[in-house]
Amino acid sequence: MANHHHHYQQNHNQNGQKHGQVIVVMVPFPAQGHLNQLLNLSRLISSYAIPVHYVGTTTHNRQAKLRVHGWDPLSATNIHFHEFPTPYFPSPPPNPTASVKFPSHLQPSFNASSHLRNPVSTLIRTLSVTSRRIIVVHDSLMGSVVQDVASLPNAESYVFHSVSAFTMLFFLWEQMGRPFAVDAEMLKDLPSLEGCFTSEFLKFVNTQHGNVKMNSGRIYNTCRLIEAPYLDLLSKEQISRGKKQWALGPFNPVAITKNKKSSQMHKCLGWLDKQSQTSVIFVSFGTTTSLTDEQIKELAIGLEKSEQRFIWVLRDADKGDVFDGERRRVELPKGFEERVRGQGLVERDWAPQLEILGHPSTGGFMSHCGWNSCMESITMGVPIAAWPMHSDQPRNTVLITKLLKVGIDVKEWARRDELVSSSMVEKVVKRLMVEEEGGEIRKRAAQLGSAVRLSVAHGGGARMEFDSFIAHITR
Secondary structure, eight states: OOOOOOOOOOOBOTTSOBOOOEEEEEEOOSSHHHHHHHHHHHHHHHTTTOOEEEEEEHHHHHHHHHHOOSSOGGGOTTEEEEEEOOOOOOOOOOOTTOSSOSOGGGHHHHHHGGGGHHHHHHHHHHHHHHSSEEEEEEEGGGTTTTGGGGGOTTEEEEEEEOSOHHHHHHHHHHHTTOOSOOOHHHHTTOOOSTTTSOHHHHHHHHHHHHTOOSOSEEEESOOHHHHHHHHHHHTSHHHHTTOEEEEOOOOSOSSOOOOSOGGGSOHHHHHHHTSOTTOEEEEEOOSSOOOOHHHHHHHHHHHHHHTOEEEEEOOOOOOSSTTSSOOOOOOOOTTHHHHTTTTEEEEOSOOOHHHHHHSTTEEEEEEOOOHHHHHHHHHTTOOEEEOOOSTTHHHHHHIIIIISOOEEESSOGGGTTSOOOHHHHHHHHHHHHTSHHHHHHHHHHHHHHHHHHHHHSTTSHHHHHHHHHHHHHTO
C-alpha cells in the first residue's frame, strides 16, 4: 500500500497564494497495540504527501518506532514525532496470578497520559495558524487529551477505535440498551464482558468516551471485506448520529519485502527459511498477557508432544515503561529447550511478528486475538488457534472462529479460569496443523488473506475507501 501516487493540489485562494496545507495530528494511546496502529496509519497518510505529526511521550514514541514491522519510521520524511514529558508514574511488574487477566499494572501509565492535554493543545493551536485545516486523529482512549480541539475553527477530529468493528458495535449497542434488532446469528456466541476489564479501566474508558462528543467521524483498522455487516450496523443513525465510519484498514503493511542484509535478519526468519511450507505454528500472546508458571509448563509440554514445528514468543506483559530494566524470566520444564532443538524455537525477546506471519513456512498462529494480531494474521492468510485473555479478545475470537471461520478455539471464554492442559494444547495444535479440519480453515484463511491484499491494491475496495478519506480531509 506504500506506492500511493496521489498528490492533492494544495488549494489556491483567489489571488493565487497558497493558503497552507492540510496537516494530520495523531494522538495515540500509550499501550503497544494502540501505538502501533496509529504509527502504521501515519505511514499510509504520509504516503499521500500529507504531513503527519505523531504525538506522545518520549518513552512511548521510542517504543513505537523500535517495534514497528515491515517499514522504517526513521526514513519516513513526512512523519514528525513530538515528544512530551509526562510526570513520573509507577511501572510495576504484571501479576500473572490475578483473577482478571486485564493488565491493571498499566493503569498508572494510562492515567499519566491525561497530562498530555496542555502540550497537545498548544501544538495543535500552533499548527492550526499556518495550515488550512488540522485533522486530529485520536485514540478513543485519549478523548480528554484532545478536548480543546473543539474550540479551533479549522480543526476536525476523528476518533480511532483500536478494536474490531464487531467488538465496538456490540460494546456501543449494549451501552445504548440495544436500540435496534440484530441478526441472532451474530449474538449466538457473544461472550459477556465479564472478566474482560477491571472496573477502574471501565471508569477510565467512560471518562475518555465522554470527552469526544465533538467528532467528525470514526476510524477503524478494518475493511469491508472482513467486517461489512458490522460496519453497516455501526453506520445506523442510532449509533453513528449521522457521522461517517471510515474503514481504513488494514493499517499494517501487507507485502513483506525480504531484508537483504542478513545481519539485520532476525534468527526466527533464518530458521523459518529451513522449514517446509505451512509447517510451523507461531505462538505469541501479545504485549499484555502474563501466563502463570503452571500454564507455561503445560503449554511447553503440549507443544513438544504435538510434534509440530513451532516458534514460541515467551515474554511477560509489557510494563508501563518497557525500558524499565527488570523482567521476569520464566522457567521452562527441565531440559525442554534441548529436547525441542530442531523442532522449535523459544524467543524471549521482541520478535518480528508480521514477518513471521508473512513467511511461507508459517501455517498457523496460536494467539490471544488482540486486534493487531488478528489483522496481521488475516492479511497474511494464516489461520488462528484463539486463546483470548481479556479486553476485546473474547469477542474478536467469536469473529475469527464463528463468523469469519478462519480459526478454532483453544478454550471457551466461559472456561477462562481453568488451566489449559498439555493434552488440550497438543490436540488443538494437531487439529489446526495436521487434521483435515485445519486444512479447510487454512484454505479459508488463505482465501480471505488474498482477497484483502487485492482490496488494498490499486482499484481495490479498501484502497478506494482510503482514497475517499484523503479526498474528504483535503477537500
